[in-house]
Amino acid sequence: MLSTSFKKLVWDYYKKHGRHDLPWRKTRDPYKILVSEVMLQQTQVERVIPYYEEFVRKFPTPTRLAASPLGSVLTVWQGLGYNRRAKMLWEAARALGKSTFSKHEAHLRVLPGVGPYTARAIMAFAYNADVVFIETNIRTAVMHHFFPRKKNVADAEIEKILTATLPKGKAREWYSALMDYGAALKRAGVKTNARVKGYTKQKKFDGSLRQARGAVLRALVAGPLPSARLTMLLGRDREAQMKGALASLTKEGLIVLERGEFALPD
Numbered sequence: 001m002l003s004t005s006f007k008k009l010v011w012d013y014y015k016k017h018g019r020h021d022l023p024w025r026k027t028r029d030p031y032k033i034l035v036s037e038v039m040l041q042q043t044q045v046e047r048v049i050p051y052y053e054e055f056v057r058k059f060p061t062p063t064r065l066a067a068s069p070l071g072s073v074l075t076v077w078q079g080l081g082y083n084r085r086a087k088m089l090w091e092a093a094r095a096l097g098k099s100t101f102s103k104h105e106a107h108l109r110v111l112p113g114v115g116p117y118t119a120r121a122i123m124a125f126a127y128n129a130d131v132v133f134i135e136t137n138i139r140t141a142v143m144h145h146f147f148p149r150k151k152n153v154a155d156a157e158i159e160k161i162l163t164a165t166l167p168k169g170k171a172r173e174w175y176s177a178l179m180d181y182g183a184a185l186k187r188a189g190v191k192t193n194a195r196v197k198g199y200t201k202q203k204k205f206d207g208s209l210r211q212a213r214g215a216v217l218r219a220l221v222a223g224p225l226p227s228a229r230l231t232m233l234l235g236r237d238r239e240a241q242m243k244g245a246l247a248s249l250t251k252e253g254l255i256v257l258e259r260g261e262f263a264l265p266d
Contacts, residue, residue, distance in 0.1 A: 003165050006145050013184065014177035019045070023053055025176060030101035030126035031062045034092065037121045038085050038113065042202075045183070051080045065093040071264030074254065075221050081210070083217050087254060088113030103127050124171040131171065132162045136193075137182030138175070143192035144185055154197045212238065212245035213254075217264070220255060224263035 019025070022045065024036035035055055039048045058076050059065035065073065070090055077086035091112040101122070102108055108119035120133035134155055142161050147153045167174050193199050205211050215233045219225060231242040246262060249255045256265050 002146065003161075007165055007167070009145075010141065010174075010177050010181045013181045014173075017184065018177060018180050023049065023056075024125075028126050030122050031093075032056055033122050033125045034101075034114070034118065035089065037118050038089050039080060041085065042082060043080060048080070051077070059093075062093040062096050063098065065090060066096070069266045070253070071266055074217060074264050078218055078221055081214060083214065083254060084252060085113070087252070101126070103129065105131070121175075124175050128169070128172045130166060130168055132159050132166065133175075134158055134162070135179065137179040137186065138162070139182070139196065140185050140190060140192050141178050141182035143195065144182075144190050147192075147195070151195045152197045153195055207238075209241060209245060209248070212241050213249055216242070216245050216249060216262070217254065220262060220264050224258065224261035226261050230262060 024033060027033065036048070036052055039052055039055070055076055059068060059073070068090075070087060073086050073090045074083060077083060080086075092114060095111050103123065105116070105119045105123060108114050108122055109116070114122075117133050117135060120129075120131040121135075123129035123131050124133070139155075139158055142158045143153060146161050147157070203210075212234060216230055219230060219233055227243075227246060230246060231239045233242060246255070250257060250262075253265065255262050257263075
């Protein structure tokens, strides 16, 4: 009975308030859905929209993305954060080559940066496959209705609910509805993260190594710069951290050192 009422509640909300105009919901192209899913990781929908539209305009196919310099991809990505996601997308496009996207999870997960969630999201939104996957808004919706007071809830318990409530043949629309409903609950003040097994609070951005790395990449969009300039971007008191940022970005291939200056890779 609870499953039935839950599904009705989610469908009713989606019918009245669903975000049907989101650009990635207007396509069944698995490549564009991959782009949206990678961008939406740890980033709010409203912030992603303009970046997604610009990215698919500049790189409309995986072939075009694979043929583009990584530096160009990182330039388009600037401001969205978590820049290694851009590199993983680029690597996935290069790994795909001239092949088409598979409808099977095992084949999709061979692509760099594609884990269980991303693979199943592609399967659901591109191919309407009846698969089960969890993201933050889906988790909030299920936790709020099926585990309102329980603590230390494992994802396996949430997956059981999702399996039982999944309307066969409607995965694409159902997960859109679940995400929208869960997002609405969050806006209304519903908080369930602390009751999820394995939950860890995200670290603050200000003062973090992530902030330092982002500052380096933004500066290099304008052109190569010497280490002395880059290490001072956030002030002398963060010079050591900036050196760490340069080292980690270089190791990951997000920047290169050429003739004594750092630059985005060609």
